[in-house]
Amino acid sequence: MSEVEWIDVATAGVRHHRSQQTVWRWIRVGELAARKKRSVGRDGRWVVKTWVRVSDLDDMFGSAAHDEHVRKIRGTARPFTDEQKVALRKVFLEHLLEREEKRKRAKAGGETA
Known part of the structure; x- marks a missing residue:
């Protein structure tokens, strides 16, 4: 335009x-x-x-x-409190572990097929 x-x-x-x-x-x-x-x-x-x-x-x-x-x-x-930082780290770590587990399952499923 x-x-x-x-x-x-x-x-x-x-x-x-x-x-x-x-x-x-x-x-x-x-x-x-x-x-x-x-x-x-x-x-x-x-x-x-x-x-x-x-x-x-x-x-x-x-x-x-x-x-x-x-x-x-x-x-x-306002900056995050220490409790908020810990909670965010926990959620982020859980997300990363879940993603890694999905990748492993997908890779294992692809190799056997």
């Missing part, structure tokens, strides 16, 4: 895996620029639709925005 291309709010939500309400909220608070334009609806009648620029959406919902969001969450998250 070109940098100057505009899409409607419904398409913007689908394109960026967000609800239409999320896109509308960003427009309402002024974080996302939008324009209204008359266009032909699905049934052939004229409707007024709200359009947003694709490049603005990419800036808002792209990987850089995601990385910034993750950075903020990590900055405010």
